[in-house]
Amino acid sequence: MQNITSPAELSLTFGVITDLNYLYGTCYTDTGRMENSSDFHPSEMTLTFGDVSEHRILYCTITLLGYIMTVTASTIVVVTIVLHKPLQEPMYVFIAILCVNGLYGSMIFYPSLLINLLYQLHTISYTACLTQVYCLYTYGSFEMTTLTAMAFDRYVCICNPLRYNVIMSLSMVARLISGSWLFSIIIIGINVTLTSRLPLCDSVILKIYCDNWSVVRLSCIDTTVNNIFGLFVAAVYLFFLLFLILSSYISILRVCYKSSAEVISKALQACMPQFITTITFVTDVLFEFFIYRWTPTNLPYEVRMFMSIQPLVTPPLLNPLLYGLKMTEIRLRIFQLLRLKKISSHKGPQNYALLQEEEEEPGASEEEDDEDDGEKEDGEKEKEDSEEQDGEKKKNKVKTDHSSEKSKLLKSDITE
Incomplete structure (x- = not known):
């Protein structure tokens, strides 16, 4: 040598x-x-678009339509709830917050995807990638915490209706949302900070957007700390919050089981949209969590891509459509806002505890109508009676005239 x-x-x-x-x-x-070395990372990350670029015009059109529909539907629901004071109740405020979060998630995902498809850009800067990770994870955590708060609202409303107005005030709604969102901001911030310290040996992301695990798996060093903290975040948001939501709905079903069929149908009508939203979102996120951690390349690329975008596409579009069309009060107010239908009276439950009182209002109005009809009938009867009396008076007058004439004739005959 x-x-x-x-x-x-x-x-x-x-x-x-x-x-x-x-x-x-x-x-x-x-x-x-x-x-x-904890400072080394590539300046750009490569996104995996597969054969999407070959039909980019078609996918651009679909993406743009999805973005427009999501923004339009969510904005209409939010504006409707803000402008109409009868809708400013906890249940409707939670729906508005859910739609605002959907707008937040859509603005993170759709514009960057449109730019990548339109200009055939398959790269993203490392800083922008981590920013997207932070925003998408806060969107997901906001979604779960809001759904949990909505489940708690329904639980108090149905299982403890007498204390609903005391427990679920607007100030309580503000405390629940601000506290849970602040906790999410801190937890996700720590998670992304732990990811940013990792040196990366590769720059290829397996998705069309950046997520935390896709970045962590590229690390050159041991990622035990990241894995433990990631499992902690998943345990809190996917399993613990899901347990609270399911516990609330199970308690609601137990209470409704002892009630009448009418009460059960009303409870299901109030809870079903939230239950569908929760199951859809959690199923998509759990698929992402398990597949990309253990077998990210065993499934076909098309299936992986389709399932990876579901948590970012389906809930923001489904929430305003489901709540806007399913809930009568919001639907009627939307028609009023769009000047498609005029609403003459406020109708529809603000919460389950007041269902019976609000249902009695139409009955009261019917009783008032019946009273008016009765008054009209009485007036008509009085008219008829007065006419009959006048007729009788005229007849009596005629009779008296005839009798007086007869008496005059008799008198004249007698005198003769």
């Missing part, structure tokens, strides 16, 4: 070794120690 004696050759050899070790997440210091 040839000895290296030249200072230039020594410098060149040391530089090559340093570059190789830096590439694999290690570097040499001036003292010759080998340390982990």
Whole structure:
């Protein structure tokens, strides 16, 4: 083996070794120690679009239509609830918050996808990738916490109706949402910070957008801390909150089981949209969680891509359509807002505890109508009676005239 004696050759050899070790997440210091490098990461990440680019015009059109429909539907529901004071109750406020979160998630996902498809850009900067990870994960956590708060609202409303107005005030709604969202912002911030410290040996993301696990799996060093904290976040948002939601609905079903069929149907009508939304969102997220952690490449790319976009596409579009069309009060107010139908009276439950009182209102109005009809009939009868009396008076008058004439004739006959 040839000895290296030249200072230039020594410098060149040391530089090559340093570059190789830096590439694999290690570097040499001036003292010759080998340390982990936590600062190395590629400047750009490559997104996996597969054969999507071949039909980019079609996919661009579908994406644009989906974005327009989502923004339009969510905005209409939010504006309707804000403008109409009777809708500013906890149940409807939660629906508005859910739609606002859907707008937030849509603005994170759709514009970047449209740009990538339109200009055939399959790369994203590392900073933008981590920003997208943070925004998408806060969107998902906001969705779960809001659905949990809605389940709690329905539980109190149906299982403890007498105290509903005391427990579920608008200030309580504000505390629930602000507290849960602040917790989500902090937890997701820690998660993304742990990801940002990892040196990456590759830059290929397996999706058409960035998510946390797709970045972590590219790390050159041990990711035990990231895995443990990621499992903690999943346990809180996917399993613990899901347990609270299912517990609320099970309690509601137990109470309704002891009630009449009418009460059961009304409870199901109030809870079914929330239950469908929750199951749809959790199913999509659980698929993402398990598939991409253990077998990310075993499924066909088309199936993986389709399932990966479901949590970002379906709930933001489904929520305003489901609540806007299913709930009568919101639907009628939307028609009023769009000037398609005029509403003459406020009708529809604000919460389950007041269903009976609000249902009595139409009956009261019917009773008032009946009273008016009765008054009219009485007036008509009085008219008829007065006419009959006038007729009788006229007849009596005629009779008296005839009798007076007869008496005059008799008198004249007698005198003759």
